[in-house]
Amino acid sequence: MKYLFYSILIFVFASCNNNSSENQTDEKSTHSEQSEILSESESIKENTPTNTESQTQKTEKELKTVEDIREEYQVIMSKITDGKIIPSSFDYMCNEELEGKLTYFSENGELRRIVRQSGYDHGELIREIFLKDNKPFFIFHHMESWSFDVEANQEHAIRKEITEKRFYIADNKLIKCLEKEFVNRSAAKNNPVSVNIPNKDVECSGLSDLMTEYELVLKYKNQTEKMGCLE
Incomplete structure (x- = not known):
């Protein structure tokens, strides 16, 4: 026994x-x-909150540094993954040329993330805005443009140029800006993947343009039905 x-x-x-x-x-x-969107080339500490109390503390924390921004980004993405932040969205079509979708993620009535997807004949643009206390603290742009690949020995081969930009904002100022560019080809066997491409530090500029875009999409946060051009 x-x-x-x-x-x-x-x-x-x-x-x-x-x-x-x-x-x-x-x-x-x-x-x-x-962690991929935030910055593939820079590691993020394993400090994602493990309980509601620690998440509340991070939400109340004032964002001053790049590391603060990374932590707050992780809090938002973790809550979205866990279904604690519910999205709402609508589609739009502008002059039968530009079509897109706007998605808003709210937590207890407060906007935490906005995603705008826009597509046109030869490209696509995705813009993501992360917010705390109704102020953007991190913005991500993913831009694609494509053309026929004349260098490829393949009919109808496509060449896709991809640019990604990351903007870190604190005290209503840009404190860090990153950018990466790479090309994907439909005829290639192995194409570069964003997560493996290092970011480059670039000079920060254009905060007013970023805020103009934010104010534009903010106007439609209660929209639920398909509409025309965003104005």
Whole structure:
């Protein structure tokens, strides 16, 4: 009986260890996906809140540094993943040329993230705005433009030029700006992936243009039906 009892204990202990390892792997994978937009080339500390109290403390924290911004970004993305921030969206079409979609993520009536997707004949633009206390603190732009790849030995091959920009904002000022550019080709076997392309520090400018875009999309936060041009 004692032999059987100890055998069961050893089996249960080993099973718990295996489950713990699998859970840790899943958590790291999710954390990696959430960190991608913020900055692939710079590591983010493993300090995502683990309970409601710590998340509340981070929400109340004033954002002063790039690290503060990264932490707040992680808080928002974690809540979206957990279904604690619910999105609402609508589509728009402008002059039968530009079509897009606006998605708003709100937490207790406060906007936390806005995503604007716009598509046209030869390209696409995605703009994401992250907010705290109704003020943008991080903005992400993903731009694609495509053309026929005349250098490819393949009919109808496409060349896609991709540009990504990241803007960090504190005290109504741009404190850090990053940019990366790369090309994808439909005829290529291996194309570069954004997560593997390092960001470059660039001179910060154009805050007024970013705020103009924010004020434009803010006007339609209660829109639910498809509409025409954003004005």
